[in-house]
Amino acid sequence: MHPSPPNPAQRRLWRFRGGLHLPTEKELSTGRPVAEAPLPSFLTIPLQQHIGVPAIPLVRVGDWVLKGQRIATSQGAMSAPVHASSSGTIVAIEERPVPHPSGLGGLCIVIRTDGLDKWGRLPKPFANYRDLDAATIRERIHWAGIVGLGGAAFPTSVKLDPGPNRPVRTLILNGAECEPYITCDDMLMRQGSGDVILGASIVMHLLRARECLIGIEDNKPEAIAAMRLAVAESDIRDSTQVCAIPTRYPSGGEKQLIRVLTGKEVPTGGTPSQIGILCQNVASLAAVAEAVTAGKPPVSRYVTLSGRGIAEPRNFAVRVGTPVADLIRAAGGLRGEVRKLVLGGPMMGFALHSEQVPITKGTNCILALTDQEAPPPRPAQPCIRCGKCAEVCPVDLLPQQLYWYARSKDPDKLRDYNLFDCIECGCCAQVCPSQIPLVQYYRHGKAELRAREQDRRDAEHARARYEARKARLAHQEQARQAKLRRRQEALTTSPTTGRARTGSDAAATAKDPKQAAIEAAKARVAANKAARAEQGLGPANTRDLTPAQQRQIEAAEQRRAAATAKTQPAGEDGKRT
Amino acid sequence: MTDTIVSSPHGSRPHRVDRIMLEVILALIPGTLAMIWYFGWGILINLTLAGLFALLTEAVALKLRGRPALPALQDLSALVTALLFALAVPPTLPWWLTLLGILFAIGVAKQLYGGLGYNPFNPAMAGYVFLLVSYPLAMTSWLPPALLAEHTLGFLDSVRLIFTGQPPPGLTWDAITMATPLDQMRTQLDQNLMIDEIRQSPLWGDFGGRGWEWVGNWFLLGGLFLLWRRVIDWRIPASMLLSLLLTAGFFWTLDPQTHPFPAFHLFSGGAILGAFFIATDPVSACTTPKGQLIFGALIGILVFIIRTWGGYPDAVAFAVLLMNIAAPTIDHYTRPRVFGHNPNNR
Numbered sequence: 001m002h003p004s005p006p007n008p009a010q011r012r013l014w015r016f017r018g019g020l021h022l023p024t025e026k027e028l029s030t031g032r033p034v035a036e037a038p039l040p041s042f043l044t045i046p047l048q049q050h051i052g053v054p055a056i057p058l059v060r061v062g063d064w065v066l067k068g069q070r071i072a073t074s075q076g077a078m079s080a081p082v083h084a085s086s087s088g089t090i091v092a093i094e095e096r097p098v099p100h101p102s103g104l105g106g107l108c109i110v111i112r113t114d115g116l117d118k119w120g121r122l123p124k125p126f127a128n129y130r131d132l133d134a135a136t137i138r139e140r141i142h143w144a145g146i147v148g149l150g151g152a153a154f155p156t157s158v159k160l161d162p163g164p165n166r167p168v169r170t171l172i173l174n175g176a177e178c179e180p181y182i183t184c185d186d187m188l189m190r191q192g193s194g195d196v197i198l199g200a201s202i203v204m205h206l207l208r209a210r211e212c213l214i215g216i217e218d219n220k221p222e223a224i225a226a227m228r229l230a231v232a233e234s235d236i237r238d239s240t241q242v243c244a245i246p247t248r249y250p251s252g253g254e255k256q257l258i259r260v261l262t263g264k265e266v267p268t269g270g271t272p273s274q275i276g277i278l279c280q281n282v283a284s285l286a287a288v289a290e291a292v293t294a295g296k297p298p299v300s301r302y303v304t305l306s307g308r309g310i311a312e313p314r315n316f317a318v319r320v321g322t323p324v325a326d327l328i329r330a331a332g333g334l335r336g337e338v339r340k341l342v343l344g345g346p347m348m349g350f351a352l353h354s355e356q357v358p359i360t361k362g363t364n365c366i367l368a369l370t371d372q373e374a375p376p377p378r379p380a381q382p383c384i385r386c387g388k389c390a391e392v393c394p395v396d397l398l399p400q401q402l403y404w405y406a407r408s409k410d411p412d413k414l415r416d417y418n419l420f421d422c423i424e425c426g427c428c429a430q431v432c433p434s435q436i437p438l439v440q441y442y443r444h445g446k447a448e449l450r451a452r453e454q455d456r457r458d459a460e461h462a463r464a465r466y467e468a469r470k471a472r473l474a475h476q477e478q479a480r481q482a483k484l485r486r487r488q489e490a491l492t493t494s495p496t497t498g499r500a501r502t503g504s505d506a507a508a509t510a511k512d513p514k515q516a517a518i519e520a521a522k523a524r525v526a527a528n529k530a531a532r533a534e535q536g537l538g539p540a541n542t543r544d545l546t547p548a549q550q551r552q553i554e555a556a557e558q559r560r561a562a563a564t565a566k567t568q569p570a571g572e573d574g575k576r577t
Numbered sequence: 578m579t580d581t582i583v584s585s586p587h588g589s590r591p592h593r594v595d596r597i598m599l600e601v602i603l604a605l606i607p608g609t610l611a612m613i614w615y616f617g618w619g620i621l622i623n624l625t626l627a628g629l630f631a632l633l634t635e636a637v638a639l640k641l642r643g644r645p646a647l648p649a650l651q652d653l654s655a656l657v658t659a660l661l662f663a664l665a666v667p668p669t670l671p672w673w674l675t676l677l678g679i680l681f682a683i684g685v686a687k688q689l690y691g692g693l694g695y696n697p698f699n700p701a702m703a704g705y706v707f708l709l710v711s712y713p714l715a716m717t718s719w720l721p722p723a724l725l726a727e728h729t730l731g732f733l734d735s736v737r738l739i740f741t742g743q744p745p746p747g748l749t750w751d752a753i754t755m756a757t758p759l760d761q762m763r764t765q766l767d768q769n770l771m772i773d774e775i776r777q778s779p780l781w782g783d784f785g786g787r788g789w790e791w792v793g794n795w796f797l798l799g800g801l802f803l804l805w806r807r808v809i810d811w812r813i814p815a816s817m818l819l820s821l822l823l824t825a826g827f828f829w830t831l832d833p834q835t836h837p838f839p840a841f842h843l844f845s846g847g848a849i850l851g852a853f854f855i856a857t858d859p860v861s862a863c864t865t866p867k868g869q870l871i872f873g874a875l876i877g878i879l880v881f882i883i884r885t886w887g888g889y890p891d892a893v894a895f896a897v898l899l900m901n902i903a904a905p906t907i908d909h910y911t912r913p914r915v916f917g918h919n920p921n922n923r
Contacts, residue, residue: 268917382694386859395916426586433592440584
């Protein structure tokens with residue numbers, strides 16, 4: 001029935017140094033099919049589910065919203081809009097616990113679902129994406145609020161716009177899923193490979209990429225087969241290759257995957273687009289396909305519920321905003337001695353402080369780990385410099401030296417030993433015989449370095465402003481002095497002074513440049529008037545006056561003359577004193 | 578449930594310092610048994626004494642420093658130091674010298690510098706060298722290997738020798754002790770004897786001194802175990818032994834009558850023990866891959882130099898200590914290229 005998947009000669013693969021073979025624990029959750037998570041009674045949708053600026057709410061408490069309706073709009077370029085993941089009434093827009101390592105809350109829109117799960121009006125599906133230009137597709141992707149679904153949650157529309165000077169030659173699909181336990185991408189590739197490949201061909205069209213490489217760890221044979229089949233049936237089959245890569249953590253790290261598939265290294269501090277590569281998570285591409293060809297924003301995603309503390313580990317299709325507690329209930333609840341709940345994988349995820357936090361776009365996994373799986377850490381012992389950490393570091397850092405400098409708070413050395421190249425994969429801490437929480441030290445060290453950098457920038461900024469102000473004031477003062485000098489020179493040498501040698505008026509004029517200017521202006525006006533009168537051009541509004549008006553004018557002139565006679569000497573006196 | 582929030586990774590971490598130390602101790606067993614076989618009970622008594630003294634010194638030092646003693650004692654590092662020390666000193670060493678050496682090794686070289694992980698020098702070698710320069714006579718009178726000895730010492734004889742300094746009745750010190758083959762080779766070369774003449778003595782086996790040459794093999798076995806268990810890296814032992822072999826080989830080709838056969842260096846003294854167990858002490862050695870190669874190679878060269886032209890019976894301890902000083906500098910200049918960095922400007 002199906003054409004047999006092509007089995008192309010395996011492309012040459014490279015390797016990155018270091019890394020670890022970890023117990024994969026994937027079988028825990030792949031045994032059961034993906035289930036639809038039940039509709040929760042309340043959806044808590046955070047306004048910030050992406051890297052960048054939080055979205056701004058477009059709805060008010062009491063509004064009735066429909067599924068897929070945009071309820072918050074992006075703010076600036078590095079942001080993503082947020083959509084309602086089911087229909088219902090907005091009951092609150094307030095701080096709620098959100099999934100974040102700090103355990104702090106964040107602004108959320110809370111929807112009381114009405115059980116109808118009714119879709120709102122959606123933009124028109126694009127039947128043929130090949131007729132569209134890049135900007136239109138990107139705009140649709142931005143509208144849909146798609147972010148990196150692998151966990152980083154970087155806005156996809158931003159990533160798909162590397163700029164005109166950075167042509168992307170190779171699109172890489174990240175289906176490595178190297179963290180233990182997590183299987184949501186595996187299940188997606190098994191069941192929705194068509195969507196993933198459609199998304200890939202849309203993005204290839206958008207970027208005008210020439211080839212597409214799909215990296216999947218070889219512990220996922222079903223996903224590899226399904227993806228190969230989907231590629232064979234697609235219109236990008238000639239330019240696309242599904243590569244089974246060796247299972248080795250962290251092969252799913254963007255830079256590591258690029259290295260494995262292409263042999264290239266992303267320059268430090270740079271992005272893959274600098275070397276003509278763009279990397280996308282498979283789930284993000286499925287969401288792109290859905291947004292472009294169906295006009296639907298990604299209101300739900302696959303989430304793995306696993307760990308030995310979960311009664312029935314499996315994957316769920318979950319609406320964004322579903323509380324973790326509801327999901328755990330759907331998976332049969334907790335069992336045994338659960339020591340901690342972790343969001344993400346065991347290597348890079350973070351412990352959850354509350355079961356009430358919602359699933360967000362970037363949540364790929366919830367783990368309930370038992371004492372046996374995540375035993376309480378033994379107290380850290382001194383580093384014996386055994387170098388195991390350096391052996392497994394996938395970016396060839398010297399973690400033992402970084403630890404030393406992080407402890408001795410030596411920021412220059414930390415920078416010198418390239419702390420910022422650390423990807424926080426956790427390999428070093430995993431193998432440390434002294435049980436030192438190395439990653440924690442590095443995160444802290446990075447935060448300190450960033451704070452120091454900020455302080456330095458602030459100080460630099462303040463200094464620059466102070467210098468500029470000083471220069472400006474000096475310049476103003478100089479200009480004022482120069483002007484004054486010029487005026488004085490002009491007054492002492494010009495014929496005016498000669499004429500007004502006597503008389504208090506003239507003396508005052510000589511002393512006061514302002515007065516001199518006024519006099520000059522008056523003289524100019526008088527001259528002008530005289531000239532116009534000579535040409536027979538009086539002021540336009542004083543021509544053809546009625547006798548009554550003429551009388552009024554004369555009366556006014558008289559009053560003015562009288563007033564002038566009274567005030568002028570006093571004014572002059574006042575000036576002189 | 579979430580009693581402690583700790584940073585990732587969250588899973589169980591399989592490696593432990595005490596396990597590493599335990600594996601080192603296990604790896605020392607074959608060589609130790611061989612030493613006991615060849616040199617008698619004195620070795621065992623020294624090992625026991627050194628171990629006890631080390632744990633005691635460690636506990637007292639930690640107490641004085643106001644640190645909890647139990648976790649540090651449980652990491653077994655003091656025991657490893659004690660074992661290496663005891664295997665390096667002569668089996669006739671008086672007990673109080675063992676105590677003194679351990680006091681220096683653990684108390685000064687390790688704890689005064691901040692304890693495990695902070696010591697710039699290998700503690701066992703620091704203690705050994707301290708004794709060697711202070712008590713050269715006691716430190717250089719070895720027992721002959723059992724297969725050469727005219728008088729073998731029983732357990733009680735050994736105990737009496739170590740605790741009272743009295744040789745067994747009817748015997749003198751000179752009758753029971755003997756210089757090590759390395760020592761003998763050097764003194765006789767100093768007397769302008771040719772290698773061929775020297776090696777005619779029944780003391781010599783195929784490579785080194787009889788008996789002695791086999792001890793190295795048993796330590797080699799333990800070293801391979803450590804390599805297999807990935808407790809140590811191959812770089813330091815390989816580069817140290819290779820450079821010793823090459824340096825010795827170079828001089829031997831220049832003049833085989835005044836420089837012993839290269840394998841003699843490998844199977845004499847503490848070369849094998851040093852290469853696998855002492856130079857690889859992670860705390861005081863280099864940690865970068867390139868640095869380890871340089872570190873090991875320079876130790877090998879130093880061993881040859883000190884053995885050939887120096888005034889001490891063996892050179893491993895001095896060579897290791899000298900290179901310990903250089904380790905941080907070597908590490909600094911041999912940092913590996915970080916992923917994504919241009920090879921030309923790090």
